[in-house]
Structure formats: structure tokens, C-alpha cells
Amino acid sequence: MKTNNKKLAVALTLMAAFTFNASAEDTPKENSAFVVHKLSDNLYAIGEPTYYQANYSYLIVGNDKALMLDAGANQKEDISKIVKSITQKPVSVLPSHLHFDHIGGLHNFDSIYLLDTEFTRQFKQKDGLYHVPESVYLGNFDKFVLEPFKVSRLVKPNDVIDLGGVELKLLGTPGHTQDEVALYDEKNNVLLSGDHLYPSSLFVGNMKDYVDSVSATLKVINKDTAIYGAHAGTDPKQVPKMTYEEIVLIRDKMQAAQDKSAKPEAVPSSDLVKNANLYNVDDQVTILSDIEFKDGRKYGY
């Protein structure tokens, strides 16, 4: 989840949605909400540049099977069809966390993985399905209702998802939400960071958890790690890539916010947020804490 203050930019990108973008790396379908970027032989970003939160989901393809990190926000188009156009291997989807903008297409996948913690386990009911309340997935913002779903595999923090030739370690990264996760591919030195880290306004659900998680992430990654987040920065058409140095700046600013040595600024009005404490990190990244949404709900845990 992120907020976007640039209404004009959004309007312009909505208009741009109807033009065909034919760069060498991308394989867009005309009029589709989704744009595919091939990042390497086994990694694809599937962006939604015209969506107000500019979400990016990631497809990782191994020798045996494939995994989607996030299912996109779009509820009208079937994101799994885009996936099938890239790989014929069996695909599972793992939400980076259970916010509406990451699970819009969850129902299009036969196999759903989920983080295994006390927080997520509470949603399993007698019918064996996971019933997540709206207060967790916040679907009202997009008039989205999450149907109960079946989980094929529960994944614990530090478990490895083996796709055949590609191994992804699941990192529990609470702070944005309790169930936030990231995936680390050590061999290829890639971190898929979901809403834990992306180059835009970061929504803090719990500052202490967030600082601890970013500190832990910095011990896992290194200066050469390719870090890809779930929301674009100022250009919604650009895959949200970050640097190690940027993560250090985020950790330092969060630390300063936590110990009150940094003073928050007033937050400008945006799609989602009425009030928040805002801390600037660089020209793209801000940190929002103590958030009150436009609908009056407080955000945090």
C-alpha cells in the first residue's frame, strides 16, 4: 500500500494506458492493465502502471515450477493468464501480505501459499478455508471483497521455497503489517521486498517492528543485491528497484522517527491518507506513521 499525491501524473498515465508501449524489454498487451518486464531469465515484474498505487507483482520461474509474489490489484483482468503466457510450469502465488492491492487476483490461482504465523493461522475456519476480515485486507478502498480461500502450503519465516534451480528464502518482515514477507534469492542475489521496502511512501503499521525488520534485511542483503519492491516510485512505468544505500537511509530515518530525534512533517492530502506523520528519506521515499485513512480508520497494530 502506498499513497500517490500526483493526481495529474495518474491522469496522464491513465491516458497513456491506451497507447502501445513497445520497448525491447517489455511485452505489454494493448489496453491491458498489466505490463510485463523481463528482469532476468527467471524473473519477471508484472506492473500495473495505470493503477493509482502502481503495484508490481513478481514471477519467479524455476526448472520445475514458478511462484508469483503477489496477485496484483486488478480485479477485472486475470493476471494468471499473463503468467501462463510467460511460463507453462505450475504456478503458485504467495501474497507479500494480505492487503487488497496485493490480492486482487488471488482467486485466479489454483495454488496459494501463505505465511505461517499465529496472525495468519487465526483466519482458518472449520471449512478449512481462510476467512480474512475486511479490517485486515482493507478492501473497502477499492470496493474489493476477498472470498475465503484455500491454502496449499504454509511457509514459515526462513523456510526455503525450492522452484528447481531457484531457491527463495522467505523472510518475515513485519512492520508494514504483521504478515509482511520478503523473498531472498541468495544465488542470484535478488530481494523481492513487497511492501516491506519500495521507493515511495512507506506505510508504517508498527515502527519498532519495521526498524527491526529493515535492520534484519540489511544483514541478509549486500551492496550488490537487486532489490525490487511492490510499488513504483515517481514513475509508475518503472520497475521499483532500490539500492542497499537507500535501505540504509530508510532504516536510519525510521530509527530517528522511533527515538523522536527526527521531527515529522505535515502530510499532504492523498488518495488514501487524511493524517499521518511524514518523514522524508530521499526524493522518492517517505515514511508515513500514525496514519489515519480518509475513511477515518486508524492504521497500525
Ligand SMILES: [Zn+2]
Ligand atoms: Zn500493504
